[in-house]
Amino acid sequence: MKEAITVSVTGAAGQIGYALLFRIASGSMFGPDQPVNLRLIEIEPGMAALEGVIMELDDCAFPLLNSVHGTSDLEDGFKDTNWALLVGSVPRKAGMERNDLLGINGKIFTGQGQAIAKAAAPNVRTLVVGNPCNTNALIAMNNAAGVPNEQFFAMTRLDENRAKSQLAAKAGVHSSDVTNLCIWGNHSATQYPDFTNAKIKGQPLTSVITDQNWLEGEFISTVQQRGAAIIKARGASSAASAANAVVDTVSSLTTETPAGDWHSVAVCSPGAYGIREGLIASMPIRTNADGSWSVVERVPVDEFSQGKIDATINELLEEREAVKDLIPA
Ligand SMILES: NC(=O)C1=CN([C@@H]2O[C@H](COP(=O)(O)OP(=O)(O)OC[C@H]3O[C@@H](n4cnc5c(N)ncnc54)[C@H](O)[C@@H]3O)[C@@H](O)[C@H]2O)C=CC1
Numbered sequence: 001m002k003e004a005i006t007v008s009v010t011g012a013a014g015q016i017g018y019a020l021l022f023r024i025a026s027g028s029m030f031g032p033d034q035p036v037n038l039r040l041i042e043i044e045p046g047m048a049a050l051e052g053v054i055m056e057l058d059d060c061a062f063p064l065l066n067s068v069h070g071t072s073d074l075e076d077g078f079k080d081t082n083w084a085l086l087v088g089s090v091p092r093k094a095g096m097e098r099n100d101l102l103g104i105n106g107k108i109f110t111g112q113g114q115a116i117a118k119a120a121a122p123n124v125r126t127l128v129v130g131n132p133c134n135t136n137a138l139i140a141m142n143n144a145a146g147v148p149n150e151q152f153f154a155m156t157r158l159d160e161n162r163a164k165s166q167l168a169a170k171a172g173v174h175s176s177d178v179t180n181l182c183i184w185g186n187h188s189a190t191q192y193p194d195f196t197n198a199k200i201k202g203q204p205l206t207s208v209i210t211d212q213n214w215l216e217g218e219f220i221s222t223v224q225q226r227g228a229a230i231i232k233a234r235g236a237s238s239a240a241s242a243a244n245a246v247v248d249t250v251s252s253l254t255t256e257t258p259a260g261d262w263h264s265v266a267v268c269s270p271g272a273y274g275i276r277e278g279l280i281a282s283m284p285i286r287t288n289a290d291g292s293w294s295v296v297e298r299v300p301v302d303e304f305s306q307g308k309i310d311a312t313i314n315e316l317l318e319e320r321e322a323v324k325d326l327i328p329a
Pocket residue numbers: 010011012013014015016017041042043045046087088089090091092108128129130131132133155156158159187237238239242
């Protein structure tokens with residue numbers, strides 16, 4: 001048996017938590033031979049519900065679940081953890097943009113960043129899901145002194161999956177036939193799902209889907225507005241598909257990316273593609289055989305794409321300005 005991986009999840013009794021924990025414990029995230037320890041973090045009012053979730057995890061008798069621990073203490077929750085999945089935070093309601101949550105949620109991530117730096121394993125990787133996730137990840141990263149910036153991520157995989165699904169439906173193929181789909185920038189209404197470099201069964205997508213008006217218009221806005229459409233329909237924000245995207249993100253960051261392809265996740269920009277160094281921005285990422293990640297270089301960016309990327313990066317710069325008090329100098 002392999003040594004267990006420790007995974008901490010904040011907001012563990014929330015909607016996404018409820019859809020996520022059972023996937024992690026069943027082996028979907030790290031594979032069918034990898035045991036896991038779960039350290040589940042909730043705020044005090046969520047602790048009773050968390051007890052119930054832990055009872056249900058026990059009742060599944062998962063072969064790969066080595067231990068489960070629930071706590072409202074951050075350092076206890078992140079103790080020796082290898083993966084910190086920061087889900088806990090308030091979701092938006094209909095009519096709000098995700099960055100309307102900055103004032104409510106931003107401050108959560110200072111203490112979490114500090115506790116990760118203090119208590120987690122040196123190789124800890126942190127994935128922020130709670131919105132606005134890019135800027136919350138920026139706050140956590142900048143408050144986690146001593147933890148390398150390369151170990152912080154924010155989730156744009158749900159957007160990638162949504163985009164692939166829309167494109168597959170338009171082309172009449174399966175979503176797994178769509179590759180090389182990159183989400184650029186912010187997990188927000190300015191994100192850019194880059195269809196110009198995508199492929200369908202290895203062919204340029206734009207040679208299969210020739211309706212340029214649809215690609216530049218309805219396709220982009222459907223992906224940008226999908227979260228809002230789910231809130232309108234469900235009365236609550238996407239939870240199962242978000243949890244699924246967490247599983248996909250961690251899985252893609254822990255397994256080598258298929259040759260020639262890439263995946264979308266927001267990373268601390270090394271300055272690639274002119275994206276301001278230090279911003280948490282989504283771009284095309286490859287996971288290497290040794291488990292490290294790299295930005296895929298020389299992905300063509302045409303004038304249309306550049307305009308879209310500039311808009312979403314400008315929004316990230318504005319969000320950073322809005323939370324500058326939460327970022328130590
Ligand atoms: N990046 C993405 O693609 C997506 C992000 N989200 C975001 O994920 C977040 C969580 O969504 P849901 O699970 O649906 O919300 P929810 O309200 O059902 O659950 C959130 C949980 O977090 C807990 N919580 C709040 N503050 C906390 C803190 N400081 N520490 C630990 N736990 C805390 C709450 O008690 C609650 O149980 C929201 O911000 C939502 O907007 C949702 C979907 C997709």
